[in-house]
Amino acid sequence: MRFAVLGNLTHAAIVEVAPRWLQWLSDRAEVVIADDLAAYLGVVSPRVTVAPRDSVHLNCDMLISLGGDGTILATAHVVGRSGVPILGVKFGGLGFLVEIGPEELYSALEAILAGRYEVQKRMVLEGRLRNAPEAATLYALNDFVIDKAGQMRLVRLKVMIDDEYLNTYISDGLIVATPTGSTAYSLAAGGPIMPPEMKAMVITPICPHSLNARPVVIPDEKTVMVEIATADTQAHLSADGQPARRIVSGMCVEIRKADYSVNLVRKSGPASSSFYDKLRAKFHWGEDLRK
Template sequence: MEIAIFGKSFGDVFYENCRQLFDYLHKKETRIFIYKPFYEFLSQKFDLKPGIAGFFSSSEDLPQVDMLFSIGGDGTFLQAVTLVRDSGIPIVGINSGRLGFLADISRNELPVALEEIDLGRFKVKELSLLELISPTGLVDDFNYALNEFAVHKQDSSSMITIHTYLDDEYLNSYWADGLIVSTPTGSTAYSLSVGGPIMHPGSQGIIITPIAPHNLTVRPLVVPDNMELTLKVEGRGGKFLASLDSRSVVVEEGTELKIRKAGFPIKMVERTDQSFYSTLRNKLMWGADRRN
């Protein structure tokens, strides 16, 4: 098997798990390609220099491997998406911290999960993306988001107005601090924190969630994912922030933003005994009772 490993920095608590990961891969004679800055972190921080087949530094030199292991949290997983893009390489999310919906293989589960992957006992689920159609190249050369596209006011003063259209039909003018357009995957991220609904990853919908709307009767809305959204933003500041997941830029007022479901999914490796519902119970502590 050939795999790529992508990661950022992590704390001392995950060192032993990381060493076990490389030991296992070497025992299985796995060809490893590693993100060069991550390799430098391992060698400088922990003097860990695993044997590898090669380096990669961007999506352009990422080889066509069987899987990509993302080591970190959900933010690291989202960055891994910008490397994998439309290559079809499945991503394995390994959580080096505590909470993670995308990086859902915990430190304690890692040994068993590696055995399952080696034996082919896993599922590959497809996650939908959002595509920012125009303007192209607004954030970078990858105008896609796994969690959400969002617009925000740039400063802490006045709110902005987001004129919103669905398939060119006028929906609403949101007077708010911002607006989130979310995938089902992103429903447990930023959208959830401002009162948006939780959606099953397999749901074919897009969530439109206002951020601190001035009109309290304005609520989150779920629309079919075959619709194209158009946003026209205005405000006193003359500029606003636009973001695709964690990548954001300042945009001039009057810029028309068009968003739709992307034409390709991201593939994510999931353990066979893992499900969306068990993730909700574990991460959101559903059913937990301090009295017990």
């Protein structure tokens, strides 16, 4: 089996853990590590191959992402359409996408090497800029965010579902999220929690200037069209927190379900935890917090 490894270079704990288990894993499988992570770690096993970050996943059976949910999002953008399954190892804070902690690395990898794991498909969104000087197509595992680009005043965003007018939101911005992204920025903005296997997306306004503006869940076969509804106004479009693109009046963002999925590795058997287990653990549901 051939593993690729990427990591978040801001987590010092990775330096303490990674060299030892990379040595362990390279005794049992082929290992390819991203060049920036190799430089960050300093010394790695001579049996570990180093490759450019953007191509580290090529010809690999699985990609190990060291960090948090943000690292998995960045990893998903590297993997793209290749379909290489991603195993998230938690070195960050609150996370719904990471599957195991550093203390579980050895047991989890032994199970994976023995074929005891599951792969869960996660929906991806495709966003296209229309009427822009340069055509662009972006992809998001979590969400697309259109915001007011640092301006003090609110932005007016006209939203169409297929060819039907939905609303013009006067707000700080708008989030279009997948079920995976429903527990991220959309949730903080008041959106609903959706199970990852749900075939839907959610449109969530950011700080709308109206109590009537509410999140809307729509089927995943629909297309969302968002355009700036006032002249001489600009906004920013970002996908999964990646560097934003400037959009101005007259441009349109077209968002739909992409024609590929991201594959996330999950533990199988008694060691596995469900989405609802994670909700209880992260939000302390079922506990009396009034004490």
